[in-house]
Amino acid sequence: MTSTNSQTTAELCTVLDRVQAAGHDxxxxxxxxxxHIAGDRGSGPLLLVPGLLAVSPLSGIPSVPTIIGVIVLLVSVQIVLGRRHIWLPQKIRDAGLSARKVDKAIAYLRPVAGRIDRFATRRWxxxxxxxxxxxxxxxxVLIALAMPVMEVIPFSSSVAGLVITVFGLALMxxxxxxxxxxxxxxxxGLGLAVPLIW
Structure with missing residues (x-):
C-alpha cells in the first residue's frame, strides 16, 4: 500500500480520535x-459522525435519532445546492453529548472503523x-426526513446511520x-423497512 493510500484510509479512525479528544478537552x-474537526474535509465528517452515532447504541436514546436527522437534513440539502461551506444554526452547533457517552460510542465503533479504513481508498x-x-x-435527505419515525421502528435508525456513514466516508x-x-x-434498507411498516 502506498503512503498516499495510507493517509486516505486512516480517515475514519482519525476522525474518531479527534472527536474523542474534543470530549476530553x-x-x-x-x-x-x-x-471544526471537519476543517478542509468539508461536509464528509458532518455526515460521518451523526451516521456513526445512529449506528451506535446511542441511537436508542429518545430524541437522538431526530436530532441526527435534523443535522443530516441541513448538511445534505446544502450539498444538493452545491454549497462548499456548510452553515448550521447556532442552536444545532451547540448541541452535544457528554464525553462519557462519546467514549462509550467510540469504543463500540472503533473495531468497525478499523475494518472500514482497511477497505476504503480513492477509486472509481x-x-x-x-x-x-x-x-x-x-x-x-429522504433518510433524514424519516428519522423521527425510525425512533419507533426497531433497528431502522441503525440501517439509516449506516447509509449516512458510508456517504460521509465516501465524500472524505x-x-x-x-x-x-x-x-x-x-x-x-427500503426492502427491510417496508414489511415492518405495512
Whole structure:
C-alpha cells in the first residue's frame, strides 16, 4: 500500500480520535466541535459522525435519532445546492453529548472503523461526479426526513446511520465504490423497512 493510500484510509479512525479528544478537552462534544474537526474535509465528517452515532447504541436514546436527522437534513440539502461551506444554526452547533457517552460510542465503533479504513481508498473516480454526489445527498435527505419515525421502528435508525456513514466516508476519501454502496444500501434498507411498516 502506498503512503498516499495510507493517509486516505486512516480517515475514519482519525476522525474518531479527534472527536474523542474534543470530549476530553472540555467534557462534551458539540456539533461545532465536529464542524471544526471537519476543517478542509468539508461536509464528509458532518455526515460521518451523526451516521456513526445512529449506528451506535446511542441511537436508542429518545430524541437522538431526530436530532441526527435534523443535522443530516441541513448538511445534505446544502450539498444538493452545491454549497462548499456548510452553515448550521447556532442552536444545532451547540448541541452535544457528554464525553462519557462519546467514549462509550467510540469504543463500540472503533473495531468497525478499523475494518472500514482497511477497505476504503480513492477509486472509481467516475462515480464521484457532482451529479452522483448530489443524488446520494438526496438519498440522505429522504433518510433524514424519516428519522423521527425510525425512533419507533426497531433497528431502522441503525440501517439509516449506516447509509449516512458510508456517504460521509465516501465524500472524505473520494471512494466511488462506497458512493455506489450508498444507493445499494438505501434500496436494501427500503426492502427491510417496508414489511415492518405495512
Amino acid at each position: 472540555d467534557g462534551s462534544v458539540t456539533v461545532a466541535d465536529v464542524q 473516480a467516475w462515480m464521484t461526479s457532482r451529479i452522483a454526489v448530489r443524488l446520494a445527498s438526496l438519498v440522505c 476519501t473520494g471512494d466511488g465504490l462506497m458512493l455506489l454502496s450508498v444507493f445499494v444500501l438505501f434500496v436494501a
